[in-house]
Amino acid sequence: MIKTKFIGNHFHNRVLELVPDFFEPINDLKNVHVFIRPDYGVDEKSFFNWLDFLPSYSIFADQVISLDILKRFSGKLKNVYLITDRNLQIPDEYLKLSQSFNVPVTLLVKNAEDLSFIRNKYFDYEVQPYQKANKKMLDKNVGDISKLLFNSSKTIISKGKQYPSKYHFQKGQNIVDKNFYLEDNEDLLQELNHFYVYTRNTN
Numbered sequence: 001m002i003k004t005k006f007i008g009n010h011f012h013n014r015v016l017e018l019v020p021d022f023f024e025p026i027n028d029l030k031n032v033h034v035f036i037r038p039d040y041g042v043d044e045k046s047f048f049n050w051l052d053f054l055p056s057y058s059i060f061a062d063q064v065i066s067l068d069i070l071k072r073f074s075g076k077l078k079n080v081y082l083i084t085d086r087n088l089q090i091p092d093e094y095l096k097l098s099q100s101f102n103v104p105v106t107l108l109v110k111n112a113e114d115l116s117f118i119r120n121k122y123f124d125y126e127v128q129p130y131q132k133a134n135k136k137m138l139d140k141n142v143g144d145i146s147k148l149l150f151n152s153s154k155t156i157i158s159k160g161k162q163y164p165s166k167y168h169f170q171k172g173q174n175i176v177d178k179n180f181y182l183e184d185n186e187d188l189l190q191e192l193n194h195f196y197v198y199t200r201n202t203n
Helices: 027-031 044-053 067-072 092-100 112-121 166-171
Strands: 002-007 015-018 034-036 057-061 077-084 105-109 127-129 149-152 154-158 161-163 195-200
Touching: 034 044, 067 077, 067 092, 092 105, 105 112, 112 127, 154 166, 161 166
Parallel strands: 015 034, 015 154, 034 057, 057 077, 077 105, 105 127
Antiparallel strands: 002 195, 149 195, 154 161
C-alpha cells in the first residue's frame, strides 16, 4: 500500500536535462524540449553536436554563452538561463543583442543577498532568484526521511546514462529503478519540486 507524503510543484511536468559531456544521436530526444546543462559539465565538440542535432532546447549556464551561438542557433534556442552572482560581468550590449536574436536571457541569481543589486544593475532585463527547494517544504509529520521513497519527474542524461537528480548524477548512481529512498541531504532535497514522495507498506 502506497501513502502519499509530498508532491512537488513540478512533479507533473517531465524535465529532461542533458549534460553535453558526450554525443549520441538519440532520436527520442527530438520529441521533447531539452534543457542543456553545460554548468554540470561540457565537452565543446559534444556541445555543438547537440546544438546541431536537437530541434528545440534551452540552455542553463554559469558562464556567458557566446553571441555567435545565440545568433547561429536562434531558431532552436528558446531561452538562456544564466546562473549568476554580483561577480559575473555581463556587458549590456550582450543582453541587447540576445534580444535582437529573439533569444531571451534570464539572469538567475544564486545568492538572495545579491538579488537587489543585480536587479538594479540589469533593470531592463529578466532577473529571478535561482530557486531551490529545501527540507522545510516537507511536512513535520512525514517522519524519518530515510524511510521515505520518491519518484522523480526529472531525468539527467550524461555519457549515455540516466539519473533522477543532480545529486545522483554527481554520485554516479544512474537509474536502475524509478523508486529511490530519500536522504536527508541538502543537495538532494533541493530538487523536491520534481519529486513524488511516499511510503510503501509491504505487509
